[in-house]
Amino acid sequence: MSALTPDCDPDMSHCGQPWQGxxxxxxxxVSAAVLVGLLGVALLVVTKDVxxxxxxxxxxPVGVLAAVALTRRVVRLAAHGASAVAARMPTxxxxxxxxxxx
Numbered sequence: 001m002s003a004l005t006p007d008c009d010p011d012m013s014h015c016g017q018p019w020q021g022x023x024x025x026x027x028x029x030v031s032a033a034v035l036v037g038l039l040g041v042a043l044l045v046v047t048k049d050v051x052x053x054x055x056x057x058x059x060x061p062v063g064v065l066a067a068v069a070l071t072r073r074v075v076r077l078a079a080h081g082a083s084a085v086a087a088r089m090p091t092x093x094x095x096x097x098x099x100x101x102x
Contacts, residue, residue, distance in 0.1 A: 032073060039066040 042063030045055050 028073075032070065035066045035070050035073075039063055039070065042066065 042059040045051055045059040046063065
């Protein structure tokens with residue numbers, strides 16, 4: 001086990017995904033709030049003349065990446081919601097037809 005791969009077994013038969021980390025409940029809300037804050041600051045910097053125009057070169061990519069990450073979260077949340085709704089829907093009832101006595 002090394003510092004770069006904390007979730008790997010000693011024989012390297014199973015390696016986890018250390019970039020995903022071990023999240024606590026509610027950590028997704030905090031990271032979404034941070035992304036919304038980054039997007040808001042980036043939009044403020046680009047649309048207002050609060051700071052020099054040189055910061056636009058940094059603010060635009062930061063805003064675009066934050067918007068993409070938020071969009072992916074919304075799509076993933078919608079997919080989880082749709083699958084949860086589909087799981088609660090009753091499945092189709094199998095039709096049994098009588099066989100002729102032969």
